[in-house]
Amino acid sequence: MLKNRIIPILLLKNGRCVKGRQFGNYRDTGAPVTAAKIYDAQRVDELMFLDILASVERRSVLLDIVTETAKECFMPLTVGGGVKTIEDMKILLAAGADKVSINTAAVEDPDFIKEAATYFGSANIVVSIDYKQNNDGSRQVYTHGGTKATGKDPLVWAGEVASLGAGEIVLTSIDREGMMLGYDLEFIKIITSALMIPVIAHGGAGTLADLKQGIVEGGASGVATASIFHFTDQSPIKARWFLKDNGVNVRL
């Protein structure tokens, strides 16, 4: 039976790991390749690198990190940050990424998703959707690292993304990111019920029980987290056993 995944996210800024709150207030949390090796030793299901400042000039830093990681870590890697072209994706995949995540570029040109899926196959295309709750309680998609409102409804956008050929969605609640108060379960449930493709829940997990709820109540195929493993004494190993003991189908 397909296992639910626990996915640590490493946010990168200028070649270092950082962790923040609500897409700001970043603080340094260490060297990315070292962190990746530790997660590999803990046999995590998958690792995600997201470069929050990635731009063309900085691409080589991200590329070096992926290359170095893939030399020694034989685990699934998803990589994102500033990916705008098929060429960008080719380079990351060749360096050792298994899936490439696109975000802003997908919103700016939805056909890019289709183009990428046609070229690489859907299975390797992840679309990250970052959203905030509006004052009236509705939700809105943001791009450019959470700084630019798009006017898009994340539920509608998720459906569009899936029909354009994305193979997976990483759904991030900006409001909850780094707050460690739990996932936006209600909305995760709406998205996972509506879509045929896997959805990874991200933003807000603070306890192992939150991870469980993301899967059991939210219906997520996997749960992504940065804060738990950085700022608490929980490790992916403890997380696995906790989920297993609570009846969640995970890889031991």
Added chain:
Amino acid sequence: MKVVVIDYGMGNLHSVSKALETAGAEVLVSNRSGDLEMAEGIVLPGVGSFVQGMKHLVGLDLIDKLYQEVIIKKKPFLGICLGMQLAAKTGEEGGSVNGLGWIDAKVIRFDFQSNEYKVPHMGWDDVKFVGVSPLFAGLDSPATLYFVHSYHFVPADRKIVTGVCDYGDEFVVSVSKDNIHLFQFHPEKSQAKGLKILANFIDMYRNKE
């Protein structure tokens, strides 16, 4: 064993090469026909679309060369994910497309009525071994291995099947026919178990030298 990992622009060459090296092979990433002639084993990795994969192999003029080395000279061949699928007769992606045609098989998309089973089939799943393949020596069945694919391989001859997985229905994830070995899962991403499988592949042929 000197292994050539075929560089045909379809992703993830680095991981496959590093994993094969770790498993004990001498690895060259190449698409040159001279290198294929010198190789003792050939690995076709790849992620992506069937149509693009075939297009690239045709564009690099590798179809006849591969046939020569794998089918005529019977060099050990390992196809991973898209590399497995391309060995089939046909792929049903955007109409029916011809593959390398080495194995009587077709490649079809997962087709589920409900969204209980998401497509792509993405993540870690249990592989049940069928029969006794030396490629899985030292592993317990089922073994949890990493997958990322929307299409799967359906061989006409069930006797070549060495591994299956249950996702909605049972589907084939591993076949071996003579010198041709094909995996739908990614050994190069399946941590210790994956490396063991790659080491088994290398040992299988090292012993015959």
